[in-house]
Amino acid sequence: xxxxxxxxxxxxxxxxxxxxxxxxxxxxxxxxxxxxxxxxxxxxxxxxxxxxxxxxxxxxxxxxxxxxxxxxxxxxxxxxxxxxx
Numbered sequence: 001x002x003x004x005x006x007x008x009x010x011x012x013x014x015x016x017x018x019x020x021x022x023x024x025x026x027x028x029x030x031x032x033x034x035x036x037x038x039x040x041x042x043x044x045x046x047x048x049x050x051x052x053x054x055x056x057x058x059x060x061x062x063x064x065x066x067x068x069x070x071x072x073x074x075x076x077x078x079x080x081x082x083x084x085x
Contacts, residue, residue, distance in 0.1 A: 043059045
């Protein structure tokens with residue numbers, strides 16, 4: 001696959017992600033939007049080892065919360081209680 005094909009494939013993936021984000025935020029409450037923004041910021045700019053290790057899960061929790069296991073949700077919640085996030 002040449003470089004142009006790879007760029008087109010990445011663009012298509014980003015467009016699908018953009019559509020998913022718009023759909024998620026269109027049905028979210030203000031509190032859910034604030035939580036999604038906070039989780040996204042932690043995923044983009046992790047400040048601790050937990051966030052660096054689980055940045056992908058943090059994104060999934062922010063944008064697609066139904067796809068994240070209860071186990072990770074509990075770990076993330078406990079982590080947030082201990083650390084100032």
